[in-house]
Amino acid sequence: MTLARIAGELGVSAMTVSNAYNRPDRLSGALRERIFETADRLGYNGPDPVGRSLRRQRTDVVGVLYSNPLSYAFDDPAAVSFLRGLSSVTEGADLGLLLVPAASGASGGRDPRAAAQAAVDGFVVYSMSDEEPLLTAALGRGLPTVVVDQPARQGVPFVGVDDEGAASEAAGHLLELGHEGFGVVSFALSPDGREGIADPGRQEGAAFQVSRSRLRGYRSAVEAAGLPWSGVSVFECPGSAATLGHRAAGALLSSKRRPTAILSTSDQLALGVLAAAEELGLSVPEDLSVVGFDDVSPGAVPPLTTVRQDHEEKGSLAGRMLVSLLRGEDVPEPRRLPTRLVVRGSTAPPRWPVPAS
Amino acid sequence: MTLARIAGELGVSAMTVSNAYNRPDRLSGALRERIFETADRLGYNGPDPVGRSLRRQRTDVVGVLYSNPLSYAFDDPAAVSFLRGLSSVTEGADLGLLLVPAASGASGGRDPRAAAQAAVDGFVVYSMSDEEPLLTAALGRGLPTVVVDQPARQGVPFVGVDDEGAASEAAGHLLELGHEGFGVVSFALSPDGREGIADPGRQEGAAFQVSRSRLRGYRSAVEAAGLPWSGVSVFECPGSAATLGHRAAGALLSSKRRPTAILSTSDQLALGVLAAAEELGLSVPEDLSVVGFDDVSPGAVPPLTTVRQDHEEKGSLAGRMLVSLLRGEDVPEPRRLPTRLVVRGSTAPPRWPVPAS
DNA sequence: CTGAAAGCGCTAACAT
DNA sequence: ATGTTAGCGCTTTCAG
Numbered sequence: 216m217t218l219a220r221i222a223g224e225l226g227v228s229a230m231t232v233s234n235a236y237n238r239p240d241r242l243s244g245a246l247r248e249r250i251f252e253t254a255d256r257l258g259y260n261g262p263d264p265v266g267r268s269l270r271r272q273r274t275d276v277v278g279v280l281y282s283n284p285l286s287y288a289f290d291d292p293a294a295v296s297f298l299r300g301l302s303s304v305t306e307g308a309d310l311g312l313l314l315v316p317a318a319s320g321a322s323g324g325r326d327p328r329a330a331a332q333a334a335v336d337g338f339v340v341y342s343m344s345d346e347e348p349l350l351t352a353a354l355g356r357g358l359p360t361v362v363v364d365q366p367a368r369q370g371v372p373f374v375g376v377d378d379e380g381a382a383s384e385a386a387g388h389l390l391e392l393g394h395e396g397f398g399v400v401s402f403a404l405s406p407d408g409r410e411g412i413a414d415p416g417r418q419e420g421a422a423f424q425v426s427r428s429r430l431r432g433y434r435s436a437v438e439a440a441g442l443p444w445s446g447v448s449v450f451e452c453p454g455s456a457a458t459l460g461h462r463a464a465g466a467l468l469s470s471k472r473r474p475t476a477i478l479s480t481s482d483q484l485a486l487g488v489l490a491a492a493e494e495l496g497l498s499v500p501e502d503l504s505v506v507g508f509d510d511v512s513p514g515a516v517p518p519l520t521t522v523r524q525d526h527e528e529k530g531s532l533a534g535r536m537l538v539s540l541l542r543g544e545d546v547p548e549p550r551r552l553p554t555r556l557v558v559r560g561s562t563a564p565p566r567w568p569v570p571a572s
Numbered sequence: 573m574t575l576a577r578i579a580g581e582l583g584v585s586a587m588t589v590s591n592a593y594n595r596p597d598r599l600s601g602a603l604r605e606r607i608f609e610t611a612d613r614l615g616y617n618g619p620d621p622v623g624r625s626l627r628r629q630r631t632d633v634v635g636v637l638y639s640n641p642l643s644y645a646f647d648d649p650a651a652v653s654f655l656r657g658l659s660s661v662t663e664g665a666d667l668g669l670l671l672v673p674a675a676s677g678a679s680g681g682r683d684p685r686a687a688a689q690a691a692v693d694g695f696v697v698y699s700m701s702d703e704e705p706l707l708t709a710a711l712g713r714g715l716p717t718v719v720v721d722q723p724a725r726q727g728v729p730f731v732g733v734d735d736e737g738a739a740s741e742a743a744g745h746l747l748e749l750g751h752e753g754f755g756v757v758s759f760a761l762s763p764d765g766r767e768g769i770a771d772p773g774r775q776e777g778a779a780f781q782v783s784r785s786r787l788r789g790y791r792s793a794v795e796a797a798g799l800p801w802s803g804v805s806v807f808e809c810p811g812s813a814a815t816l817g818h819r820a821a822g823a824l825l826s827s828k829r830r831p832t833a834i835l836s837t838s839d840q841l842a843l844g845v846l847a848a849a850e851e852l853g854l855s856v857p858e859d860l861s862v863v864g865f866d867d868v869s870p871g872a873v874p875p876l877t878t879v880r881q882d883h884e885e886k887g888s889l890a891g892r893m894l895v896s897l898l899r900g901e902d903v904p905e906p907r908r909l910p911t912r913l914v915v916r917g918s919t920a921p922p923r924w925p926v927p928a929s
Numbered sequence: 930c931t932g933a934a935a936g937c938g939c940t941a942a943c944a945t
Numbered sequence: 946a947t948g949t950t951a952g953c954g955c956t957t958t959c960a961g
Contacts (some may be wrong), residue, residue, distance in 0.1 A: 216937055228948045233940060242946060260713055264691035265625045266938030269953050274622065274691065276670065285663045289656035299646035306642045306673040311690065313633065313670045333668065334621035334631065334691060354616055420596040514871040574954055585932045590956060599930060623954030626937050 216259040224253055236261055268334065271378065277537060279337035280353055282325065282343045285314050291455075291483075292511040293526045294341065297363070300530025301339060309537045310336075317349055325338050327352035337537050339363060344406050344422040359540035361533045365424040372540065373549035374533045378425050381522045381554040382432025382478070385506045388520070389476045390440045392564045394486055394504060397447045398467035399433055400473035400484050401426055402455040410459070412466075413451040415444070429480050432541055448474075452484060458488025461472040468495055468503070475503065475565040481543075482507035489515065489561070500563035510557060517560035524554045573616040574649040581610055591616055625691065633668040634894060635692035635908050637710055639682065639700045642671050647869040648812075648840075650883045651698065654720070657887025658696060665895045667693075674706055680763050684709035694894050696720060701763050701779040716897035718890045722781040729897065730906035731890045735782050738879045738911040739835075741790025742863045745877070745913055746833045747919045751861060754804045755824035756790055757923035758783055759812040767816070769823075772801070786837050787864065805831075808877045809841060817844025818851075825852055825860070832860065832922040839864035839878055846872065846918070857920035867914055874917035881911045 222229040227246070234241045235250040253263070268274045279301070288294040294499050298312075305312050317329035330338070330352035337359035343350045345366045353360055354371070361372045380432045389397065404413055404421035421427040434444045450467055452459035460479060464487060467474060479485035485507035491500060498515055507521035529552055536547045581587040584603070591598045592607040611618070625631045636658070638645050645651040655669075662669050674686035687695070687709035694716035700707045702723045710717055711728070719730045746754065761770055761778035778784040791801045807824055809816035817836060821844060824831060836842035842864035846856060854860045856874055864878035886909055893904045 218940095219938075229938090230940075230949080231947060237940080246946085258712070258714075260709070261685070261688040262940090263938050264689050265622060265631065266953095267940075268622045269626050269937090269955090270939045270941080272953070275689075276691070284660065285669070286656045286660035289652050289659065295652055299643045302671060303641065303643035306671075306675070309673050309675060311670050311673055312642070313668050314659060316666055316668050318663070318666060328618070331618040331952085332621050333631075334625060355615070357615075383907060413892050434753070535894065571900070575956095586954090587932055587956075591931085594956080600941090603930090619956090620954050623937095624956075626939090626953090627955045627957075629937070895952075 216257055218262060221250065221254050221259050224257065225249060233262065244444065251469075252406040273336050274311075274334050275309065276313050276335045277534075278313045278315045278330075278333045278338045278353075279303050280315055280317070280330065280338055280340045280343070280349060282341065282347065283347075284319060285316060287315075288341075293509050296340075296511070296526035297341065297530035297533075300532075301534045302530075304531050304534030304538065308534075308541075310538070310541075323350045323408060330356060337361075339533050339537055340396050342425070345424060346422065347406075349548045354375050359537060361537045361540070363507035363529060363533050367549060368376060370546070372536050372547050374529055374536065375425075375549075375551055376524050376529075376554045377551045378428035379432040379435070381508070381524075381556070382480075383436040384432075384554075384556045385508070386433045386436035386478060387524055388558065389504055389506065389562065390436060390442075390476070392476075392562060393565055394476040394565050395442060395475040396472060396476070397433075398435065398464075398477045398566075399430065399447060399449040399452050400460050400463040400467070400477055400479040400485060400488055401430060401449055402459075403453055404430075404451050406455045408435065409451060410453050410462075411451060413449045417451070418449060426480060433478050446472075455481045455485050457487035457490065460484030461491045462487070464488040464491035465495075468492065468497065476562070477503065477505050479506065480508050481513040482509045482515070482519060485519055485521070485561075486512055486515060489519075501566055504562040504565070506562060515561070520559045520562040521557055522554050523557045525552060528552060573614055574621060575616075578607065578611050578614060578616050581614065582606060587871070590619065630693050631668075631691050632666065633670050633692045634662050634891075635670045635672045635687075635690045635695045635710075637672055637674070637687065637695055637697045637700070637706060639698065639704065639706075641676060642673065645698075652868050653868070653883035654698065654887040654890075657884035657889075658891045659887075661888050661891025661895065665891075665898075667895070667898075675848055680765060682706045685714060694718075696890050696894055699782070702781060703779065704763075716894060718894045718897070720886060720890050724781060724906060727903070729893050729904050731886055732782075732908055733881050733886075733911045734908045735785035736789040736792070738865070738881075738913070739786040739837075740793040740926045741789075741911075741913045742865070742879055743793035743835060745915065746835070746861055746863065746919065747793060747799075749857075749861065749919060751833040751922050752799060753829060753831040753833070753922075754794065754831075755821075755834045756787065756804060756806040757817050757820040757824070757836040757845055758787060758806055758808050758832065759816075759837050759841060760810055761787075761808050765810045766808060767810050767819075768808060770806045774808070775806060780898075783837060790835050803829075812838045814840050814844035814847065816840075817841030818848045819844070821845040821848035822852075825849065825854065831871075833919070834860065834862050836863065837865050839866045839869040839872075839876060842876055843869055843872060846876075848872075856918050858923055861919040861922070863919060866873045872918070877916045877919040878914055879911050880914045882909060885909060908928055 317325035327348040340362045342364040450463040507519045510523035674682035684705040697719045699721040807820040864876045867878045867880035
């Protein structure tokens, strides 16, 4: 069933039928009624969305690009909150939200063709590595695009937080408590799946801007306190599952110079650290202080000291930016939302105050 | 930039350029290379998805229809798990997942036009009331459609659980413990936003199949034990937020004949019941037993006795059904996934065993 | 291995 | 208030 068939049936032009659906004011109410009746009778459901999109050159759909298999997004509380914020804005603007399927290749990167094949008016890109081909492909489409979290790029609308500042504040908190022996559990520095201690070269060369910034933040605080960064082991995990944090902490805590505090670049990893500590008979915060990042683990025991960020607001802001771009408004300035260090029960002074050096 | 422009530039036909992208075997490798080079140079990103969809009469996108504002889905742990399962299947089949925006009208119903305007090859409909216009509209499109949870309809592919049986088992557990005074906290029976005690007429006339079935299950177990259903107050909440369960339990627990056990049609509501009990100085399970439904509240205190269902598998099965429909395979039989009563710490025998009547 | 013709279903722009 | 024309960008079908 098509517009034309309905038109033929009634002896009117296709245009008139189109108008019945799109421009009620451009035809008489009576005719409009007759058209709807006929449509109903013949089982016509209104203008075909694809034909309409082709003609109008818009789809009224926003594409979401995710750096991992889509289903992981629904495992990550931060991503879920983000999507909540984003979807409430897009739905408010009557835009669909298309979760773009990008099968992961052997190298772990996501298939860049996915971006080319998505029938959308714009993209929201969630947390990708600097050179992710999928991101390049999306940007190549020339559609309005907002990048969230990473990578921040000149001229590309962006929403994120001040990762470096927030990380520095987190480390500063531990320093103030008197800690001097630190370990860091970080999620991926690069998408190559490496797991283990990352030397400063790898830290600085990280392909994930957020990882790089948080490490820099930790480092600047540590060095500002007069402690050498070389004394801090950074354990890189190839993802952010709690089990990875568990392994990482296992390694850090069984090293010769066991840290009295562990900084973790995500709450999920921190949860793993907590588990590892318990397994080793270390109590938190007495024997070990732990700081997370994100504040998405309300149920942690003990309650996690962490950096709070508003993931929902991030999604909502990204959505508002994209909507304004779709309306043809000016390219919005990059935005960094505030974070806040939330001190809870997982941090305390080290058990034996270390003598000042 | 279009196919034709690239073709013109190289002096080949549009068809050949199309083949370069879609049928590599149908042209020489050398020509293919030249085409890609030119495309690159001119900033052509491959065939336009909309033009292609119009011609091929498929979009490679699956639409998700939700009975509430989309953003609510990301608040509901059951829906999130469901989407995880669904997205992993659709992504595996290289299909996009479109969250269809259906602005809610004044009556609370969702705009049925949304279904007509979605450029998709099929729908997954998540948990709707019997006569939801949005569902009718979707079915009217004549596209492959799988309904999840409700409403089960003749001839429409369906995935759900045996709500009645599961509810009956939940009530049976309490009866075995010796309870005789029950209250029920239910989510909506109809989409009219009513809050308060629902009489048996309203219970049987409920527009939500799942609510109806669960109530029937509770009822059959209670009556099988020789107790009158008229003695059981059913409090209907206009949603399933914990605060609603809180209010409902407040009402039930302050009635003259305070129940010793509360059956709740969702975990979220049960969480509210727990909160209300605490507020009233009743301890669970000593003074009050509470049973949930869904098993999505791992952090509850005390741990919730509940009916477990595998939401992720539900999504994955719905996805597999839809994919098989899209492949033109036969309409799959309706499926009811198993549930399991998980007894935890929120249920116990009533404090003072009630004398047998 | 390459191409010509046709048309998927719709609506903007311009008549009348 | 209604109609005509044209074409959005692509790929199926059929021919070479």
